[in-house]
Amino acid sequence: MLSVGYSVLAILFSLILNHVVSTWRFNRKYKLPNVVPGWPIIGNTLDVPYPAGMWGKEMAKKYGEIRLVYLNSSRVVTDLLEKRAAIYSSRPFRPMLSDIMSAGARMVFMGYTDKWRNQRKIMHSILNGRQAEAKFVPFQNLEAKQLVYDVFVDPENYQKASQRFSNSVILSVIFGRRARKDDELLQFILGYTGVLGDFQFNPLKSPADVFTWLDKLPRPLQWWRPFGEKFCKTHVAMFQKEWDLLIDKMDKGIAKPCFAIDVLNGAAKKEFEIDNIEKIYTWTSLVEAGSDTSRIAILQTIAGAACYPEWTKKARGFLDEVCGANAERLPSLADRPKLPYITAVMKETLRWRPFLQSGVPHTLTKDDEYEGYRFPAGTEFSWNAYSIALDENEYANPLVFNPDRFMNGNLDKWAQGHWSFGAGRRICVGLNVGANNIWIAAACLLYCFNFEEDPDYPIDQLNTVWEDPTKPPxxxxxxxxxxxxxxxxxxxxxxxxAADY
Known part of the structure; x- marks a missing residue:
């Protein structure tokens, strides 16, 4: 018994010594920024709340301009994620979230690989080609008509109108069909995107994504795998229904031009290589990205209009000049050149309260040095979106919704002046569709309605849970x-x- 006890002590001593020596060697080779104190082994994994916007802002104030994971100023985001994008564009290894739940094909979770580059090239060629705007703008103009009607009919549940608009636009763009009442696919999406978010931000949900060595266990010992495999199988089956419906419309000659048809035709003509699972996840990645981001941004535009009515008067003055002071017609996306102030409104919406309160992490692919710091490959970097948006060094009076701050020479560069579309080579490939969504929604809502804050229920501008689709925020x-x-x-x-397709 004594020899067994000594053996156990010897093993424990060896493990501790190995950890101490490894830490010493790491600290000699690398120098990291200020690190927020955390727990042994797991660090700050359990400390980050959801949503993390105001928590991140307080951490930035306390620990400085740059630290592990969060980049707390536009300067360092630009220097690292933009200027050094070649080595700062991968993703953390998440075996459960990316490989099991997403079949290794959901673009947002992919590493900086040939598969990722291929999917992005396909998306870019279709969404940003010469004919893209002419193809998709009619969908957006039509859905804006129903947006204002839905808000008029049920103003207390304005979030439902925003949700239907955003989802119907993206379904039209991707599959060439409008959102139906009680749409099965949309109900499914609303359910599983919350699950994806939980697995992405809650480490207790997926131990294999925190301790990635668990992925090397024999499959029968991976207790988390059955849930992930079922999740993936259900997801693929649901989008296969959408594919079958589209094929049927194509056979009948009634299919609307859309992204999915372009993918199918391009693959058939060997313009690019993409397997069937990738086709499904290419479509679904855009549906996921396009529905929630536009929905949340519209809610934030409404909040900004209610809290800061001065700018809305100015916006309405411009809208009245173009569309008529006596409600002659609704604005359309063809009016953009004549309404630069609405473009500024769109950009200020994205700056004022970023819909991603902290960016999706980028992973460094090789060792790098920056301003005296030395980072090892595998370090995760993310921009602290709320902290940057509310930083007085970045923006004058940052709490205030003020579109005039964007009335400058960069007005038409939609991704400049904020980080809502991402950074570097991970910037949103569908940003033109997303920006148009916010623009037309803002223009039509501001033209048709007055927005007033309820004095008995002031809007919490900093801690609102914008993400919850079930109730008004x-x-x-x-x-x-x-x-x-x-x-x-x-x-x-x-x-x-009356429009049905």
Whole structure:
């Protein structure tokens, strides 16, 4: 018994000594920024709340401009994620989230690989080609008509109108069909995106994504795998239904031009190589990205209009000049060149409260040095979105919603001045579609309605849970501007309600 006890002590001593020596060697070779104190082994994994916006801002204030994981100023985001994008564009290894739950094909979780580059090239060629805007803009203009009608009919549940608009636009762009009432696919998406977010941000959900060595266990010992495999199988089956429906429409000659058809035709003509699972995940990656981001941004535009009414008067003045002070017609995306202030509104929405309160991590692919720090390959970097947006060194009066800050020479560079579309080579490939969504929604809502904060229920501008799609994130009084605007809303709404494809 004594010899066994000594053996155990010897093993423990060896493990401790190995950890001490490894740490000493690591610290000699690398120099990291200020690290927030955390727990042994797991560090700060359990400390980050969700949503993490205001927590990240406080950490930035306490620990400085740059630290492990979070980059707390646009300067360092630009220097590392933009200027050194060649080595700062991969993703953390997440065996459960990426490989098991997503079949290794969900683009947002992929590393900086040939498969990722191939998918991105396909998306870029279709979404940003010469014909892309002409193909997708009619969908957006139509859904904006129903957006204002839905808000008019049920102003207290304005979040439902935002959700239907965003989802129907992205389904039209990807699959060439509008969102139906009680849409099965959309209900499915609302359910599983929350699960994906939970697995991405809650380490207790997926031990294999925290302790990645668990992925090397024999499959029968991977107790988390059955859930992930079932999740993936259900996901693929649901989107296969959408594929089958589209094929049927194509056979009948009634399919609308859309992204999925372009992918199918391009693959058939050998313009690019993509297998069937990748096709499904290429479509679903865009559906996931396009639905939630636009929905949240519209809610934030409404909050900004209610909290800071001064800029809305200015915006309405410009809208009235173009569309008529007596509600002659709704704005359309063809009006963008004549309404630069609405473009500034769109950019300020994305700056004011980023819909991703902290960016999705980028992973360094080889050792690097920056301003005296030495980072090992595998270090994860993310921009601290709320901290940057609320930093007085970056923006004058950052708490205030003020579109005028973007009325400058970079106005038409939609991704400049904020980080909502991402950074470097991971910037959102569908940013033109997303920006147009926010632009047309803002233009039509501001043209048709007044927004007032409820004095009994002031809007919490900093800690609102924008992400919850089941209820309004804040109380707001929404009223039509005039009887003429009511008539316009009804007539345009009738056109939208009659459209079915």
């Amino acid at each position: 804040f109380k707001v009084k929404i009223t039509p501007r005039s009887e003429a605007h009511i008539a316009l809303i009804k007539s345009e709404g009738a056109i939208a309600l």
